[in-house]
Amino acid sequence: MLLTSSSLAAKPQEAKNTPLPKIIALSPHIVEMLYDVGAGEQIIATTDFADYPEQAKNIPSIGNYIRLQLEKVIALQPDLIIAWKSGTPSDDLARLSQLGFKVVYSEPKTFRDIAKELRRFADLSGHSAQGQQVAEEFLKQLGDIKDRYRDKPTITAFYELWSRPLTTIARGSWPQQHLNICRAENPFKQVSSPYPQVNIEQVLKTPIQVIIQPLSVNQKDKEGFNWHDWPTIQAVSENNIITPDADALHRMTRRSLLALDKLCLDIDKARQSYLSGI
Structure with missing residues (x-):
């Protein structure tokens, strides 16, 4: 079971005579x-x-x-x-x-x-x-x-980092490692920029099976891309759109493992929905 950020109680400083730094x-x-x-x-x-x-x-x-x-x-x-x-x-x-x-x-x-x-x-x-x-x-x-998902079959995913302009991820980005671990194939992985801007025409060229659309409570004015306008995308027609907590997923902290675990689980549910239909 994964530990939350507050699950360990603070322990006393080893050298009690040394003032704790501000x-x-x-x-x-x-x-x-x-x-x-x-x-x-x-x-x-x-x-x-x-x-x-x-x-x-x-x-x-x-x-x-x-x-x-x-x-x-x-x-x-x-x-x-x-x-x-x-x-x-x-x-x-x-x-x-x-x-x-x-x-x-x-x-x-x-x-x-x-x-x-x-x-x-x-x-x-x-x-x-x-x-x-x-x-x-x-x-x-x-x-x-990593062990839990290492041998899972891959599923093709589009990762929406931002909606206006539509921005995704590639190698060198922080979230790409999430997709690698969850066994999700990113069609834009090889783009030279770690956070490339793309257009919907580029997305339509790839059979996207799951869309990942992280949202943040700190970005109250953010509106996600309206994927339901594009029902020809397989992920949309199958309702495989995941909306994880962007703050937990994108911050480089211990809490990110909780978000990674949840993301891999949600991606696996989408994967199983396709496998069960074969």
Whole structure:
């Protein structure tokens, strides 16, 4: 059974005489991972959309992926700043480094990278033992999911990352590994851009058996592509359209395994519907 992000109670810091570092976590996924290893209470500021776990909603925001409020960072005097390398303003981070703040970077590319960063953040925050335990459990759960679907026959899937313009995924994207594990074939996998824009004519050229349309509560104005206007697509005629939670699926955290497990299960239900009709 997969563990939720809050299923492990925080364990005491190994070196009780060493003060716990005050941390600014500059990404929702960094906040989640710090809570996973028992360091959530040490976060003194974060960025917009850090909303999980529930306690994270009470952490003050000091900016977003466009701009940080440097004066607030300076006033808070953090011991450590953990930043998302490709999702935090690089010029602001350079300025903070020049001012003498300790800045470390998060840039997970794969599920295994999540385990590495859980251990790393646990070491930096003073929770090494819990970080080791969480990382080991994460890798075991990941292995179990891979084993469960390894020999499944493939099913052709279209992954809708965004609807306007219609955008999908390819190799090098974060969600492509989800499809690989769930044994879903992506007809746009070999496109050079990891997040290519496509048109409906391109989609119609491939026999799509399942459509994956992740939606996020943080994007209340987002409207998914209206696939029901295209009943000639097999996935539409068979009503095999999956709408997973984008926040859980796309954030590089331990919670993403829960989303992966659910996605593979839903894809497998679609797969079985086709196999039973043969």
